[in-house]
Every structure is written in C-alpha cells, then in structure tokens.
Amino acid sequence: MDLTIFLQLIISGLLIGFVFSLIAVGLSLIWGVMDILNFAHGEFLMLAMFTSFFLFAQLGIDPLYSLPIVVIVLYFIGAGTYRFVIKPLLGYTVLIALLATFGLSILIRNLVLFFVGPNYRVINESILAGKTFSIGGLYFSVPQSVAALLCILVTYGIYLLLTKSKFGRALRATSLDKDTAMLMGINTNRIFEITFGIGAACVGVAGGLLVNFYAVFPEVGLNFTVLAFVIVALGGFGNNGGAFLAGILVGLVTTMGGFFIGPEYKYTLVFLLYLVVITIRPKGLFGW
Amino acid sequence: MKKSLLVAIGLLLTLGFAPAGNAADEIEVALLYPLTGPLAEAGGRIKAVYDVAQDVINNSYDIQGIPFSKTQGIPNKGNAKIKLSYYDTQGSPEVGKAETERILQEGKAKLIIGAYQSSVSKPTSFVTERNKFPFLCAVSSSAALTERGMKYFFRVAPTDFHDARMFFNFLEDMREDGRDVKRIAMVYEKTEFGIHAMKEVKKRIDGSGGVYELVAEVPYEYKATDVNAEALKVKAAKPDVIIHASLFSEMMLFAKAYKNLGVTTNANLSFCGGYQNPKFASGLGDTVEGYMGSCTFAADFIEKKAQLKTINDMYKAKTGMNLDGISMEAFTTLFVAADAFNRAKDLSPEAVRDALAATELEIATMPGKGVKFAENGQNIWIASTMSQIKNTEYKVVWPEEWATTPVTWGLRP
Numbered sequence: 001m002d003l004t005i006f007l008q009l010i011i012s013g014l015l016i017g018f019v020f021s022l023i024a025v026g027l028s029l030i031w032g033v034m035d036i037l038n039f040a041h042g043e044f045l046m047l048a049m050f051t052s053f054f055l056f057a058q059l060g061i062d063p064l065y066s067l068p069i070v071v072i073v074l075y076f077i078g079a080g081t082y083r084f085v086i087k088p089l090l091g092y093t094v095l096i097a098l099l100a101t102f103g104l105s106i107l108i109r110n111l112v113l114f115f116v117g118p119n120y121r122v123i124n125e126s127i128l129a130g131k132t133f134s135i136g137g138l139y140f141s142v143p144q145s146v147a148a149l150l151c152i153l154v155t156y157g158i159y160l161l162l163t164k165s166k167f168g169r170a171l172r173a174t175s176l177d178k179d180t181a182m183l184m185g186i187n188t189n190r191i192f193e194i195t196f197g198i199g200a201a202c203v204g205v206a207g208g209l210l211v212n213f214y215a216v217f218p219e220v221g222l223n224f225t226v227l228a229f230v231i232v233a234l235g236g237f238g239n240n241g242g243a244f245l246a247g248i249l250v251g252l253v254t255t256m257g258g259f260f261i262g263p264e265y266k267y268t269l270v271f272l273l274y275l276v277v278i279t280i281r282p283k284g285l286f287g288w
Numbered sequence: 289m290k291k292s293l294l295v296a297i298g299l300l301l302t303l304g305f306a307p308a309g310n311a312a313d314e315i316e317v318a319l320l321y322p323l324t325g326p327l328a329e330a331g332g333r334i335k336a337v338y339d340v341a342q343d344v345i346n347n348s349y350d351i352q353g354i355p356f357s358k359t360q361g362i363p364n365k366g367n368a369k370i371k372l373s374y375y376d377t378q379g380s381p382e383v384g385k386a387e388t389e390r391i392l393q394e395g396k397a398k399l400i401i402g403a404y405q406s407s408v409s410k411p412t413s414f415v416t417e418r419n420k421f422p423f424l425c426a427v428s429s430s431a432a433l434t435e436r437g438m439k440y441f442f443r444v445a446p447t448d449f450h451d452a453r454m455f456f457n458f459l460e461d462m463r464e465d466g467r468d469v470k471r472i473a474m475v476y477e478k479t480e481f482g483i484h485a486m487k488e489v490k491k492r493i494d495g496s497g498g499v500y501e502l503v504a505e506v507p508y509e510y511k512a513t514d515v516n517a518e519a520l521k522v523k524a525a526k527p528d529v530i531i532h533a534s535l536f537s538e539m540m541l542f543a544k545a546y547k548n549l550g551v552t553t554n555a556n557l558s559f560c561g562g563y564q565n566p567k568f569a570s571g572l573g574d575t576v577e578g579y580m581g582s583c584t585f586a587a588d589f590i591e592k593k594a595q596l597k598t599i600n601d602m603y604k605a606k607t608g609m610n611l612d613g614i615s616m617e618a619f620t621t622l623f624v625a626a627d628a629f630n631r632a633k634d635l636s637p638e639a640v641r642d643a644l645a646a647t648e649l650e651i652a653t654m655p656g657k658g659v660k661f662a663e664n665g666q667n668i669w670i671a672s673t674m675s676q677i678k679n680t681e682y683k684v685v686w687p688e689e690w691a692t693t694p695v696t697w698g699l700r701p
Binding site: 002016118122218219255256262264 | 325331541544
C-alpha cells in the first residue's frame with residue numbers, strides 16, 4: 001500500500017477526530033458537572049452554524065472573525081437553557097431534565113425549519129473555506145487544521161479552568177457534592193448556569209468552524225449528536241480529557257476502518273468499539 | 289329590526305353549513321414528499337414546482353407545447369380545478385407508509401404523487417398497490433421500482449437504467465475521441481437509490497469485455513459526517529472516471545474532500561441527486577467546476593425551447609432558483625395526472641389507473657417526446673442529457689442535439 005495514502009489516512013483521521021472532540025467536549029462538561037445529558041447539543045451546534053452563516057451572509061463578517069460572537073451567543077443560549085428549562089426541573093428525577101432537553105431539541109429544530117427554511121446553505125468564500133496546504137504530497141485541510149488547533153486550546157483551557165481557578169474548584173466541588181458545596185457558600189445555581197453556558201460555548205467554537213466545510217441546514221446537528229454521545233461515553237462520562245482523546249480515536253476508527261474494512265462499516269466499527277469498551281469498562285476508557 | 293335579525297341569522301346559518309369550497313369542481317391529488325427532516329430542502333423545492341404546475345393547469349397561460357395551459361382546469365371534467373394536498377414523509381419509509389394509509393382512509397384524493405426517495409416510493413407504492421389505488425411517481429430513480437410487476441404504479445422520471453446507459457454512451461464517445469475512461473470508481477450511498485445505481489454501472493462494466501474496469505467500489509452510509517476514508521479509497525484507485533450516486537449533503541462533502549485530498553480524475557459523473565440541487569453549483573464555486581451529471585432540465589434548455597422561460601420565471605419567483613431536472617420532472621408529472629383525469633371515464637381509482645396506462649402525452653418540458661408508459665409503468669418517451677457545471681451554472685454538454693457548450697475534460701483540485 002502507498003505510504004502516502006497511509007499517512008494521509010492518519011492525518012485525515014486525526015483532523016476529523018479533533019472536530020468530533022470539539023463537539024463532544026462541551027457535552028462532556030455539562031454531564032460531568034450536572035449529570036444531565038443535553039440532547040439539544042446537536043441543535044446548539046446547528047444554531048452556532050446558522051449564527052456564523054448569517055453573520056457572514058448579512059453583515060459580511062468572516063466566520064473566523066465572527067467566532068467570538070458565535071461563542072458569546074451560544075454561551076447565552078446555554079445559560080438561558082439552564083435558567084428556563086433545566087433549573088425548574090432540578091428537584092425532579094434526572095430523566096425529566098433529559099426529556100426536557102430532548103423536547104428542546106425538537107423545538108429548536110422545528111423553529112429554525114419554520115423561520116429559516118430547510119435550504120442548505122454553504123459558505124465557500126471565507127478565509128478558511130476550501131483552503132488546503134500540502135507537505136510532501138500530504139494534504140491538510142486548513143479549516144480542519146484550525147479546528148484541530150482550537151480543539152486543543154479549548155480542551156486545555158477547560159482543563160486550566162477546572163484545575164487552576166477558584167471557579168474551577170467551586171465547579172468541581174459542586175460536581176462532587178452539590179449540597180455540601182452550597183453549605184460552603186458556593187452559589188451552585190450560578191455554577192450550573194455558567195457550566196451550561198460554557199458547554200454551549202464550546203460547541204459554538206465547533207459550529208463556527210464547521211461552517212467552513214459543512215453545509216448549514218436545520219438537521220445538521222443530528223448527524224453529529226449520536227457520535228458526540230458515543231465519544232462522551234467512550235471517554236468516560238464527564239471526563240473532558242477523555243472526551244478529547246475519544247474524539248480523536250473515533251476519527252481514526254472511522255477513517256482507518258472505513259478505508260481498510262469498508263466505508264459502509266465505519267460507523268458500525270465505532271459502535272462496536274463503544275460496545276466493547278462499555279462492556280469491559282462501563283465507566284469508559286478514561287472514567288473513574 | 290327583528291325581521292332583519294332573523295334574516296341575518298338565517299344567512300349566517302346557511303353560510304355556516306355550506307361546504308368550504310365547491311368540492312365537485314375540484315379534483316384532489318395527494319402529494320407525498322419530505323417536507324420536514326433531512327430532505328426538507330428538496331421537498332420544499334418540489335412543493336414550489338407543483339404549485340406552479342397547479343397554477344398553469346388551473347388558470348390560462350397558453351404556453352406553447354404545454355397542454356392544459358390554455359384551458360382552465362380539466363376540460364372534460366367540467367373544468368374542475370386541481371387541488372393539491374401535501375403529506376409529509378419526513379424522508380422516512382415508515383412515515384411515508386403511514387401517510388399513504390391516511391390518504392387512502394381519508395378517501396378524498398383521486399391519485400397519489402410521490403415520493404422523493406426510491407426507498408420511500410417503494411414501500412408506499414406497495415400500500416397503494418394492495419389497495420388498488422394509482423400511484424404516480426415523479427422523480428424516484430431506482431429502476432427496480434418499475435420491475436415489480438405492479439399495475440397501479442407509474443413513473444415519469446428517467447431511471448438509473450437511463451442514466452447509466454447515457455453515461456456509458458457518453459464515455460464511449462469520449463473514448464472514441466481518445467480520452468482515458470477505462471478505470472471507473474463508483475461511489476454510492478447504501479440506499480435503494482445508490483445500490484441500484486451501482487448495479488446498473490456494474491452491469492455495463494461487466495458487459496464491456498474489458499473496455500471498462502471497476503477500480504473502486506465505495507459504498508457509504510447516508511447522513512455521513514465525513515467522507516475522508518471514502519475519498520481516499522477513490523484516490524488510491526487512481527480512477528479515470530468517478531461516478532456518484534449521492535444526495536446533496538454527502539455530495540458536497542465529497543466534492544470538498546476530493547479538493548482537500550488532491551484527488552484528480554478525468555470526469556466526475558453523477559446520477560440524479562445532490563448534483564442536481566442548484567445550491568451544489570452556486571454554493572460550491574470552483575470546488576465543483578467541471579462536475580457532470582444526468583439532467584432532464586437545465587436553464588440553458590430555454591435556448592432550445594424558449595417557451596420554458598415562462599415556467600422557469602414562475603418557479604424562480606417562488607424559490608429564487610432556476611428549475612432543475614428533478615423539479616421539471618415533478619412539473620411534468622402533474623400534467624400527466626391532469627391528462628389522465630381528463631381522459632378517465634370517471635374518477636374512480638380503476639378508471640384513473642386505466643387512463644394513466646393509456647397515457648401518450650406530448651409535452652415540451654424535457655428531452656424526449658413526453659410521457660408514455662410501458663407495461664411496467666415506466667415512461668419510455670423520456671431521455672436524459674449530460675450537463676456540466678461551468679462558472680456555477682449547469683450547461684448541457686452532451687448529446688450534440690441538446691448541447692449548448694462543449695465538454696470540458698479533466699478535473700484538478
């Protein structure tokens with residue numbers, strides 16, 4: 001087999017893996033702190049893509065420059081979701097909140113369908129879109145490379161936030177024992193709201209970059225949601241570093257498995273891996 | 289005062305109990321399409337074109353070569369107007385089946401037209417066949433649909449068979465011109481549409497006596513999130529020609545992946561699907577320059593048939609886009625329905641079915657003479673042409689009879 005193709009497979013697998021990680025990290029953060037699986041995560045991704053697209057189409061702001069705006073918008077969408085959807089349900093079983101996010105996902109998707117329409121929207125002339133560079137016969141997609149770089153930065157940023165800051169300590173304390181954290185004077189509601197906001201902001205970064213190489217349409221989030229759940233479970237629920245590595249692993253499995261075993265089996269391989277891992281290690285690869 | 293109050297109440301009651309419309313003056317057609325879900329965009333475009341076709345049939349436009357455009361409604365049925373009722377399949381075979389059952393239970397529609405995907409047309413038409421109710425398929429392309437021995441199923445669009453035959457006639461022409469076309473890679477979604485398209489291609493390669501060689505067979509899952517592995521499989525095979533059976537979202541991913549991964553080839557041909565979505569050409573710019581595909585309508589057809597401009601303008605006013613092959617097939621389909629209603633002895637399912645079977649409709653909307661169904665229900669007066677994307681527009685490049693511009697050979701990232 002041609003060595004160039006083999007190396008290209010690894011590069012492509014890593015690059016798409018970083019994108020998967022970027023989408024999954026926010027989901028993992030929310031789960032880790034709140035024990036809530038946000039089913040509307042894919043729709044948050046879609047909203048981020050639409051925000052980026054409309055800033056480009058209506059105001060001419062390149063997706064790269066509008067990324068901070070998208071992140072802020074998504075932060076408020078996340079925080080708002082907590083305040084108006086999750087918070088009123090906190091006293092009840094977790095299943096209620098889970099179903100609420102599921103309902104929210106359907107609501108968001110159909111509202112976008114109703115107000116924006118089902119059309120595919122494509123950005124093809126941005127700073128990043130369609131750009132590639134080649135080193136020694138190996139091709140690198142510029143938007144995916146930037147996404148990879150930002151994925152590393154975001155994951156590292158979350159790591160620093162959780163381990164080195166006062167807020168991070170409060171967040172971890174809330175995650176470990178909400179009641180005791182409250183007794184220690186931590187405003188746990190505030191912590192939850194910010195966590196939801198940061199989780200959504202992370203997927204905002206992903207959406208703001210994904211718009212450079214993916215069509216924008218109301219159903220786009222669904223394509224990634226299931227993979228994001230698998231990645232979070234594989235990495236170990238709530239373990240952000242685990243989600244980061246699991247995303248890369250899934251990227252490599254889909255690309256290498258798709259090439260060597262058959263493209264039609266690449267998602268089967270991911271789910272097979274998931275089944276094997278949770279059977280052997282129910283807490284996921286990096287869970288505790 | 290009291291008297292006028294009584295009269296007013298009497299009038300209100302009369303109006304209240306009157307039927308909402310004069311039902312006898314309308315013939316209802318049920319349209320079964322994906323209006324929400326991942327294919328809502330395609331469903332929306334198709335809905336727009338049916339609305340245009342309904343307008344042309346129900347009102348007087350007098351467009352040359354388009355029957356029923358001068359009259360208003362269906363002449364032999366007391367100028368009854370066509371009424372369209374939309375049913376949403378959500379792109380799902382199960383939902384499509386349930387909606388078909390609902391249409392039949394409601395008992396208002398005289399005919400069902402649908403569905404976008406072959407994988408939905410297949411089970412829904414089983415339901416209508418079982419209930420002896422006519423099903424007119426506009427755009428689903430799997431040739432297998434008309435190979436099931438059904439009596440109530442008719443299809444207007446060309447099939448994978450027609451497209452594959454056209455592709456290989458085209459490649460034969462290119463080969464005779466000394467161009468390399470031997471090594472073929474086939475990329476297809478693993479659905480009814482893709483699998484059947486693959487079979488049609490394989491059949492021709494196997495029967496070519498070594499003139500063509502299948503160097504890569506690349507199936508993939510519908511709703512893919514990335515296609516790097518698939519694109520690299522194609523790249524590793526070094527094909528002269530890539531043939532696609534893909535819908536829009538994945539077709540776009542492939543085009544970008546080919547560019548990102550430096551895939552070079554002489555020609556990229558597409559069965560109907562994502563390639564025909566006008567957003568593919570206008571949205572992806574240079575990335576898809578030179579891509580080719582089957583086509584029953586391109587805007588430059590208007591250069592050959594000027595009367596189509598009126599229809600294109602009406603459609604463009606609704607969608608902001610030019611008509612494409614799929615939209616024109618759908619447009620034509622409603623005229624097939626109108627023609628069948630016009631000739632049917634009554635509007636019972638059996639009579640409409642018999643009228644459809646006897647269709648010989650000459651209509652100047654697409655290449656070919658119009659619509660005549662073979663015994664299996666397939667339109668045998670249809671023809672397909674090859675279009676190519678040039679400067680974000682679809683141009684017909686083959687056969688010579690329809691071509692408005694020559695073929696550009698070779699794709700480089």
